[in-house]
Amino acid sequence: MTEIKANKLSDFTKDDLHLEPEITGSSHINVGTTERIVSVAAGAALLYLGFKKFSITNVLLGITGASFVHRGLTGHCGVNDMIGRNTASREGVPVVVKKSVTIGKPREEVYSYWRKLENLPNFMKHITHVEPLDAGGKRYHWQMEVPKLGNKFDWEAEIVEETANERILYRTYNGSDVSQSGEITFRDAPGGRGTELHATIKYYAPEGYVGGGVAKMLNPAIESVVHEDMRRFKHLMETGEIPTIEGQPSGRENKNY
Amino acid sequence: MKALCYVGTNKLNTERVKDPEILNPGDAIIKVSLSSVCGSDLHLLDGYVPSMREGDIIGHEFMGEVVEVGPGVKKLKKGDRVVVCSILGCGDCWFCQHDEYSLCDNSNPHEEILEKAYGHATAGIFGYSHAFGGYAGSHAEYIRVPYADKGCFKVPEGLTDDQALFCSDAFPTGYMAADMANIKPGDVVAVWGCGGVGLMAIQSAYLLGAERVIAIDRLPERLNMAKNMAKAEVLNYAEVDVQVALKEMTGGRGPDSCIDAVGMEAHSYGADYYYDRAKQAVRLQTDRPTVLRETIMACRKGGNVSIVGVYGGLIDKFPMGAAMNKALTMRMGQMHGQRYIPKLLEHVQKGDVDPTYMLTHKWSLEDGHEGYQMFKKKKDNCVRVVFAPSI
Numbered sequence: 001m002t003e004i005k006a007n008k009l010s011d012f013t014k015d016d017l018h019l020e021p022e023i024t025g026s027s028h029i030n031v032g033t034t035e036r037i038v039s040v041a042a043g044a045a046l047l048y049l050g051f052k053k054f055s056i057t058n059v060l061l062g063i064t065g066a067s068f069v070h071r072g073l074t075g076h077c078g079v080n081d082m083i084g085r086n087t088a089s090r091e092g093v094p095v096v097v098k099k100s101v102t103i104g105k106p107r108e109e110v111y112s113y114w115r116k117l118e119n120l121p122n123f124m125k126h127i128t129h130v131e132p133l134d135a136g137g138k139r140y141h142w143q144m145e146v147p148k149l150g151n152k153f154d155w156e157a158e159i160v161e162e163t164a165n166e167r168i169l170y171r172t173y174n175g176s177d178v179s180q181s182g183e184i185t186f187r188d189a190p191g192g193r194g195t196e197l198h199a200t201i202k203y204y205a206p207e208g209y210v211g212g213g214v215a216k217m218l219n220p221a222i223e224s225v226v227h228e229d230m231r232r233f234k235h236l237m238e239t240g241e242i243p244t245i246e247g248q249p250s251g252r253e254n255k256n257y
Numbered sequence: 258m259k260a261l262c263y264v265g266t267n268k269l270n271t272e273r274v275k276d277p278e279i280l281n282p283g284d285a286i287i288k289v290s291l292s293s294v295c296g297s298d299l300h301l302l303d304g305y306v307p308s309m310r311e312g313d314i315i316g317h318e319f320m321g322e323v324v325e326v327g328p329g330v331k332k333l334k335k336g337d338r339v340v341v342c343s344i345l346g347c348g349d350c351w352f353c354q355h356d357e358y359s360l361c362d363n364s365n366p367h368e369e370i371l372e373k374a375y376g377h378a379t380a381g382i383f384g385y386s387h388a389f390g391g392y393a394g395s396h397a398e399y400i401r402v403p404y405a406d407k408g409c410f411k412v413p414e415g416l417t418d419d420q421a422l423f424c425s426d427a428f429p430t431g432y433m434a435a436d437m438a439n440i441k442p443g444d445v446v447a448v449w450g451c452g453g454v455g456l457m458a459i460q461s462a463y464l465l466g467a468e469r470v471i472a473i474d475r476l477p478e479r480l481n482m483a484k485n486m487a488k489a490e491v492l493n494y495a496e497v498d499v500q501v502a503l504k505e506m507t508g509g510r511g512p513d514s515c516i517d518a519v520g521m522e523a524h525s526y527g528a529d530y531y532y533d534r535a536k537q538a539v540r541l542q543t544d545r546p547t548v549l550r551e552t553i554m555a556c557r558k559g560g561n562v563s564i565v566g567v568y569g570g571l572i573d574k575f576p577m578g579a580a581m582n583k584a585l586t587m588r589m590g591q592m593h594g595q596r597y598i599p600k601l602l603e604h605v606q607k608g609d610v611d612p613t614y615m616l617t618h619k620w621s622l623e624d625g626h627e628g629y630q631m632f633k634k635k636k637d638n639c640v641r642v643v644f645a646p647s648i
Binding site: 102104193194224227228231234235238239240241242243244245246247248249250251252253254255 | 270274276403
């Protein structure tokens with residue numbers, strides 16, 4: 001008889017993704033804990049000196065101090081990267097996003113629109129460009145813009161495994177700042193309701209621990225972006241358009257309410 | 258163009274705004290001929306529906322003329338005179354395909370708000386807060402109508418605008434109330450609220466085979482309308498104990514079906530009313546469910562409670578024991594207008610129902626704020642103020 005352990009009864013697990021993101025770029029943590037504490041303390045002291053009185057030397061002191069603080073807080077050091085030095089014993093904590101949506105269209109149709117990844121910017125709000133990098137259609141360059149943060153990110157991702165009309169497994173590579181892996185599955189929904197689209201995405205935020213902390217706080221926002229994109233996909237597949245009110249009249253045109 | 262905009266709790270202003278444009282292939286632009294106030298707008302005005310933004314154009318019950326269509330529109334053309342369903346349905350999703358248009362999966366661009374509040378998002382509604390999509394409303398000279406092929410219905414020849422207008426919202430809502438009440442021949446139906454929706458529910462109950470309809474309100478002019486125009490027996494709850502009256506009028510059985518056409522800002526004279534008002538005032542509950550409680554208590558064992566009066570959030574002291582032990586069937590929802598409107602236009606054309614009597618005031622858009630104040634305070638025997646942008 002199998003022993004039933006606490007928390008093992010449920011048929012749902014949020015993190016059931018078996019492909020770990022390849023941790024690269026500034027997501028990577030390469031400064032050990034003690035060294036990070038020292039970095040922050042020393043950096044703060046330099047910053048203090050730098051701001052005491054204005055002079056070129058002091059400004060340089062301040063800049064050095066700031067970079068020490070940054071190195072300490074994020075756990076990522078560019079110099080360590082360059083010289084291949086790593087004093088850290090572990091990486092940050094990944095964030096998992098899991099969302100699903102049911103689309104009233106046959107699985108083949110849903111899959112083939114999605115699998116042509118160049119289509120994704122048609123409904124993914126912040127993805128501006130997806131471009132194939134190889135003839136085999138496995139490697140793609142992604143570009144994302146987040147106007148609210150005034151940021152552009154880009155990364156390269158590779159389809160690691162795929163089964164037509166069923167599953168796409170992918171992972172970023174090549175020093176990407178947004179280290180992620182993910183699985184998109186396509187299943188027949190019961191009762192002729194079309195296709196269930198399930199996405200599980202796991203990522204390490206840029207800027208190591210601090211990035212990770214911020215990402216945890218931002219996670220509901222990121223989940224809702226993922227969810228919104230999936231719903232926009234549904235809207236597009238089912239009706240050929242994405243509902244919007246952008247550009248409609250309102251009394252806000254005239255005044256600053 | 259001119260448009261009536263929400264500028265804050267109980268404040269409306271007629272403003273000059275830009276004309277609407279086609280934004281999606283399935284859109285049409287309608288030149289509004291008539292646009293009515295609705296009781297549910299009062300919940301927005303009174304500040305009980307969050308996610309209203311200053312400057313939003315309100316109004317959702319309307320008709321007019323098609324002046325422009327998007328490239329995806331197939332059935333409509335310029336010049337068509339149409340009545341438009343107040344709730345948007347894409348026509349393609351699982352819910353629309355099952356005639357449950359107000360549950361549309363695709364017409365609400367701001368799904369995350371309702372998903373948090375209700376667990377799932379429902380359809381977009383014109384001029385009805387950003388939780389319901391944030392679509393610009395119809396109290397304007399022109400309005401953009403998405404999914405126009407699904408939501409616009411050509412008005413048959415021979416019907417006046419005044420006759421057709423209420424097929425946009427009040428009539429389908431009242432009709433759906435009666436439809437959900439599961440009326441069988443010989444049934445007695447009680448309807449709480451004799452505003453536009455309640456009056457339409459009374460007439461629809463007869464259309465669906467009710468033998469008697471008993472209507473409840475406190476305003477003499479509305480009770481008179483219910484009696485004279487909609488042919489209901491009436492109860493003024495300011496004069497009689499409704500529970501006692503309903504029981505005695507039905508031989509002790511209670512009405513077979515009870516319809517709540519009032520919703521979250523119900524009024525009554527009982528102690529529970531003041532309790533609810535106090536809790537609502539300090540936002541410990543959003544809705545005052547006085548009428549809902551009454552329908553459950555009054556309904557006969559095994560009967561039907563049908564709710565079309567709008568609720569927005571949380572209620573208190575819900576008589577679940579009565580509902581459960583009396584084995585009541587409760588059905589509710591925003592109306593699935595696209596399912597009913599063609600049939601209702603036919604009823605109006607055949608003369609079965611002529612909703613024109615509810616149009617008590619026809620005013621210009623400039624009088625929007627005053628119109629709503631009068632409607633809210635139910636002055637001058639007002640049932641419905643209708644704005645005609647051409648005035």
